[in-house]
Structures are given as structure tokens and as C-alpha cells.
Amino acid sequence: MEKIAKIFEVELIYYDNSPFSDNEERVVFLNRHEEKVSQRMIFFHELCHVIRHSGDQRWMPSLFKEAQEYDADRFALYSALPFFILKSITLPERKGESIGYIAHTFRVPLYFAKKRFEQIEERITQNKLLFALDAAVSTFLSLFNPKQIEVYLLEVIKLKPASELITDVKKTSNALMD
Structure with missing residues (x-):
């Protein structure tokens, strides 16, 4: 000490x-x-x-x-x-x-x-789990081409395209300002 x-x-x-x-x-x-x-x-x-x-x-x-x-x-x-x-x-x-x-x-x-x-x-x-998750996601993504991934994100997960997300944010911002 x-x-x-x-x-x-x-x-x-x-x-x-x-x-x-x-x-x-x-x-x-x-x-x-x-x-x-x-x-x-x-x-x-x-x-x-x-x-x-x-x-x-x-x-x-x-x-x-x-x-x-x-x-x-x-x-x-x-x-x-x-x-x-x-x-x-x-x-x-x-x-x-x-x-x-x-x-x-x-x-x-x-x-x-x-x-x-x-x-x-x-x-x-936690690090082992994150590493395993990263490996699983990488493996999953390697099985599909970019177009298939886009369809999965847009239709299965219902993720909106970036342009729609920006429009939604603008609408919400404008509504808050009024």
C-alpha cells in the first residue's frame, strides 16, 4: 500500500x-x-x-x-x-x-x-455469447445474396427502407413542432 x-x-x-x-x-x-x-x-x-x-x-x-x-x-x-x-x-x-x-x-x-x-x-x-452470435449472423448472411437479405428485412421483420424511416422522423418532428 x-x-x-x-x-x-x-x-x-x-x-x-x-x-x-x-x-x-x-x-x-x-x-x-x-x-x-x-x-x-x-x-x-x-x-x-x-x-x-x-x-x-x-x-x-x-x-x-x-x-x-x-x-x-x-x-x-x-x-x-x-x-x-x-x-x-x-x-x-x-x-x-x-x-x-x-x-x-x-x-x-x-x-x-x-x-x-x-x-x-x-x-x-458474455464475450463468448457475442462471438457465437456474430458467427451465427455471419453464417446466416453468407447463405443469402443481398437481394434475399433485403426482402427478409423488409417483409419478414417489417423493417422500413431508410427513405421511409427518414420521412417518418420528419413527420413526427413536424407534428411535435406544431
Whole structure:
């Protein structure tokens, strides 16, 4: 944490009270009695406030404060467990063992490692689905000539030609202006 704080030119102070940060002074305060694993998560959360946010949360509207807290939580997740490092390590085959390995290696709580692992797993699944969908559409389109595709779009899906869509937009715009 000290090295990361130094890189971002943030002062890191350990003291005996609740953690917080001061983005104007570029300082993160951590409770010296907190477990190291928890300190690490809190550090990344507070670091986000210092390097990405402005203003004093004590005086800002609740929705703005909630947005900053959401951003700081996500920042902590990404910075404590960066994908570019995770993808470079060999993980055990079982999900539970992988999560435990990540938690131990990166010194983060198990729930945190699980959340990041599942987030990456979901993104990989989405990418596989998009790739499969793209391949299916490409295969489908390769089976037909352009005229057949046009007929399909116009008659089966009932997609209007571009010229008709433009006319409809103009009519709607004019009706709104009247």
C-alpha cells in the first residue's frame, strides 16, 4: 500500500480512528488496528476518493455521495485484483479453489475475490455469447445474396427502407413542432 500511495503521491497515515480520506490534501487515513486484509480493501476504496473525486461528502447531496461510494467500491475491486495480472497466473481448475488462491495471493477477503472472479467469469461468458452470435449472423448472411437479405428485412421483420424511416422522423418532428 505504501508503494502505491507513493506512486499516486498520496500520504498514507495509520492512526487509531475510522478510515477516511481527504482528496484536497491527498491523504488516506487507515485504522492501525484493522486487519491487514481489510486495510488493503479500505486503502483502495479511499485511494479512489483521493485520485478520482472532488468535494467533501459531508456537504454533498446524497445521490452524489452514493455515486462516489459506488465508484470507490468498483475502483477497489479493479485495483486490488487487476485483470491483466489475474490472466497471467495459472489458477486451479475448481472455482472454489481458484477463489481461495486469488484471495490468498492478493491478500483480499474471500468474498471480494469471489465477487471479482464471478465478474470476470460473467464478462468472459458474455464475450463468448457475442462471438457465437456474430458467427451465427455471419453464417446466416453468407447463405443469402443481398437481394434475399433485403426482402427478409423488409417483409419478414417489417423493417422500413431508410427513405421511409427518414420521412417518418420528419413527420413526427413536424407534428411535435406544431
